[in-house]
Amino acid sequence: MQLVQSPSTKHVQAITVEMRSFDDEVVQGLQQFLIFPLRTVLMQCTSQSLPEQVLIETCQALNVLLSKSLLHNKAVFMDLFSILTNLMFFDKTNSMAPRCLSEEEKMAVVQALCTLITKSSDEVLHEVYVPSNIARLGSVVSQLVAFVSDTKTSRSLRSQAMDTLLVLMQKRTYKHKEEWWQHGSRFAGLLPGISTAMLKVVIGDSKQGHQLFCKALDVWTEVACLTLGDESLSREQNEGFAWIDGLQMPQRLKELITRRDENWVKSVLPRMEFMIKEISKLKKHDNWKVRRAFVKWGDCLLCQCEKSLSNCASLILEVLVLLMTDSYTQVAAPAKAALEKYRDRQSSIEGCRPLVEILKENLYSLVTSLPRRIRMEDEEEKGAVVGLLNGYISLLGNNMSALLLSLPHVTRLAKVLVQVLQLDVTDQKILEESGMGAKGSTNLSNFLQRVNVMKPRKVFVHFRDDNVKAGLLKACRLLGFYGDLSILVECFLDLYRESAAHQLSCVLIINEILAGHGERKDTVEGVFSTESGREDVVRMLLEEYLSYDNMTLCETKPQTQLVPVSSSSSSSSPSVSLYLMDDCDAEAQQTATTRNKAIMLTCLFLEGVAVCAKVTGKKLRLMLTDALYPVAEKMGSEVSAVSSTAYLTLCHMAEACQYSSVDELIQSNADYLVNSISLRLRHFHRHARAPSVLSVMLQLCTTNILSLVWDSIVEILETLDEHHAEQAVVFLPVLYQLTLAVARWFPVQHTPQQAKPTSPKAKADPAEIVQLLVERHRTRLQAEAYEEEAAAEDPHTVEEEAAKMAEEGELEEKAEEKKEPPLHVKAVKEVLSRTKHLVSSSDPRLTLLALDIIQQGCLDLADHQNELLPMVHQLWQSFKQRFQDTEKLVVIKAVKTLHRLCSCCGDFIRQRVEKDVLPSLKSCLEKQAQISRQCGSSYHYTVNFKLQLTLLSTLGEMALQMGLDGAGLEQVLYCCLPYLSQHQPAKLQQACVESVKQLMMCDADIVWLALSGLYMPAVPAPPSHHFQPVTVFKGVGENNEYSTSVTMLFQHMDSSSKPDT
């Protein structure tokens, strides 16, 4: 009671606290009692000025009170209602008011009002809507609207005001009442005011926060539904306005109730349509909650105002469709549900325009405007447009295929997509990146290390945003998913053939369509397309994609590829710069752009093949006959974009065919590859890359392939015979691979021949020595006889040589008749007999390759001495020339090859080496010894140094393997000696020491003698006093440049002879 007399904050707060502690029931019981003081305070507020805080606290107390109880008394309600509403009107504009209410006060009042309305029973609340109260209602609403539209007021107040508006519009109650539809009329007059205010909020500053935005949208929706709802409108128009006329109230008040006849609707609609348009512009709001509110907005409007706002249906649908593709499921799901609901309802109502039709129409107009919008609008807008497109297509679903049956639709759609997805190929990068490609040989195993596998980046002319791209591609996939594959593909292929400008985008789109179609097999099978239909399309596409012309688009002319590299280049793969130079040549005919385009197109083709693979799955195996080779060939492309795309495609193909890896794919289908290769070898000038594919196959496959590739190898050999100069570069790597493969398939059992160590001989039984000597002499004689015979041929003229060889050939044939050598031996022999011409080629690169082949080939044949030795004999003539070659690299390689020959043929070549090779090597070593003496460290990087090192490190072993002795051994030894000097580079010294150690194993005595000539640590003590001390050596014990090495060697000699004693 105190409160009534002296309203103060304290008291009110006390009551509030008290009330909070009570049960709901208790509060309900005390309601009347409690309301009274609060009301009194509020009354006082209206008439006199009380402290601000009191009003707020009172309102809060009222809030608490009402929230804990229900109001049943009409009189009390109306009383409170009018007090509160009166309070609301205290404003600057209202002169009757004792003062202006502050923000907080307004807030409190509005909140109280809101609670009051919510917590009043229906009957009580009905009082507000009694026609006689219409004026008050109107003024309350307009005041609330004023709060809302005043942007200066606080956010919470505006929000609260909108809440109150919502409550006032009585969502809660009117449904139960007979006259609920009459509400519409009551609010109809307020529609413009409310809706405009809300619109202002909605299109207002984006900083105002999404909550406000959502609420405003809600209010807008509510008022629109209330006044323009189909049911309420029709009820009203059916039953007429009798209820208004029948009301007992002054005419003035009656006029406040709007008669919602057709004229009224007509007058309101344009405004509403305008507002819908305005609102729908904001559909791409950043906040997903706002977008969700949009869904609700669209849903309600579509549901309740379908007829009245039918003109806006497509617009609203557009919003919903767009939102359906939203990235947030919270938005997309209800949007979809709403659309589905709409569709269901549409189908149940007769005479309504079916959703499908609207959608089709929308889609059509969208498609029409798409190019313009994609070209002109900003990125974000583009994304939305594309999202919309996707929405339409996915919503149309299976109806899409029907739509696509109409030719104009398809062609328009196709043209638009093609235009929109125009690829930008002006970027220099495509070409720049191409330098790193796997040039020439396609070595799968290290392909991944060499080439950074990546897909070429697709850049589009009309947009940059990845979302737009993803959206457009998704549209294509959706088309493929729903539409008829063959019609679509046919249509795009037509465009593709129509103009070169559209090729890129056409292929891209077809790929996506196909991919989209592939997704279908997991879900529903289309009505129009059967499995076989798909297969036909895939076959057709593969044929188109992999046609010769398409696959050679980005090839530079084979001739330019075969330009011999500069002679200094030691690597077999030319550098990037060389490639670029090639390209400069071609620049005359094709600019970078056209070349870029070609690369891109090739990549797209390859990607298309990958898609085909994905779509067909295991059935692709049957198509591999034609599809495998072109892709494999492209993997060897020098354009990295192409080669890596090809690799990825192969991966996809392997996966589709259910092979575990690309290797297995190639292995299992080697026969197809061989077929393609052998046919292409026939037209070598058109298919310069076929050999490299063959070499990849050789690398990957196992023995059984040999019989398959046999005829291809013969073909290569024959082509090689015909076009020696030009094509050897291409073919030799293949042959080399063949020799390597043979080595892998048929591992050599042979261990390098080693002459028996001679050192133990001295300690052996004299009889044995004699026998050994005799035997040795005999074999020597035999060998010499043979070698003399061979040597005798040397001076012969070339023709005689040839005749001799032919004779030998015949002999061989006879031998073969008795026992045909295995196929692989035959192959290696054929290869080796070709290399004999190539070894003497003027191009050092060829020579090097040929030497490689000889090296490997001899190893392959090591188990077949009967084949090997005649072959070595044949090769020797041209081979021995290599040691005089001006190109030191060739000499190095020749030495290495000789080393291999020694290990395989042993003493067979001893005589020849002594005669043909050693002199030149000796002079070379001696000459170089002068140069390398006291040289700087930079000498280590010269070719000469490498040559010396190779020679010194191999000579010993070679001598050992050949069983060199006597003069030959001495020759070798003496050319090594200068390198024992400490003035020589350490590496050379070391190599030389090792070699000399091996020479010791040939004949220790000679070595000892030679070494002693260089440096004698001490005069050797005679074994017995009967012998005179040897006095041949000068400077015994004097240290010189050789002493270190020689001492070391002597020590080694002693230690190695000890175990025998």
Add this chain to the structure above:
Amino acid sequence: MTRFVGNLLRRDEVPRDSNSAPDSYYAPNTLLFISESSMAGVVPNKSIKTDGSKEPLPPPSPTYILRGAESPVTALEYTEPALGTLLSGCQNGTIHLWDLNSRRNEETFDAHNGKPVLYLKSEDASRLLMSHGRDGYFKFWKNVGPEFELDGKIEAEGDGFCPPVPLKQKKLTRLIALPGSDSVVNIFELNSRSLVRTLSSGASSGELGLCMCMCAIPNLAGNDESLLVGYESGKMILWDIGTGKIQHQAPVHADAVMCMAYSSPEFNKGLSGSVDEMLVAWSITEDGEIQTVNKLESTNAGFNDVKIRPDDRIAVTAGWDNNIRVFNMKSLRPLAILAYHRDSVHCVEFSENYMLAAGSKDHLISVWDIYRQV
């Protein structure tokens, strides 16, 4: 007589006679390639550029190659196109089954004890297979699941090179002419597998020599087919099967008749090849006589096989020179030379959809897609 030259013939230059095939028969603007490159030394690529702008078409290539036979291919047989299978017989007596879709060898079995297979014939959707080899047996095979099972055999007396020929008579529809010893030909009935007639000239065997090749000559009027046999002496004899009498004989070739083929009786033209360069075209007159129509001279000697396509438009020969030659049947002029094999071509065969298969001594079978546009 026509002399082959290394040359390109354009479509409009293709020799044709006045009642030649309709235009669509030849692919428009197709360059028909003829070369003797392998022997005459004419490099194909040096040929005339026709339009200046356009690169000349490369010489024709086989569509694909079937690899995997381990011996020279001596006989070929297409099954029905729907099955997509090709049968091939080898020098070493094995028969291979090729799936033409996957282009792989499906099955291999030894049919003739290591002796060359001369003849293959599949019947009843390839459930039944007949083969003849130089082991002197004509064998029947049944397709049991994936494998073939021997289902009886007929012993032919001879072990020559002559493949048998199926014959049709009014009463006995399934006859087969099997070469006997020397120049004798035995006619067997396939259902009962019994000998029904022996064709022997009665002359000493030296006179005619071995029976080298045969072909059935259908009669326009009746159903009774005659049998034309080519002998080692170069003589060709037309036998009346019903009576077992000689209808007509003519010394068509100077040396052994290696191969022969006859078109439909309406078209009435046959081709035969020998060991020399000559290919002889002949026809059977109304009186049942062999009449030489034309002689074609090829650059290289020796023909192993000749086949006339069922539509009588083209004929192909398998040459010792490793080449397959294609002839226009109307004009009897050469259309193309198909060079692929590295060794003598042994046999050629057309499928029902006019794909051409050729088996060679180099163990390969090449399949060609040529002149199929009808």
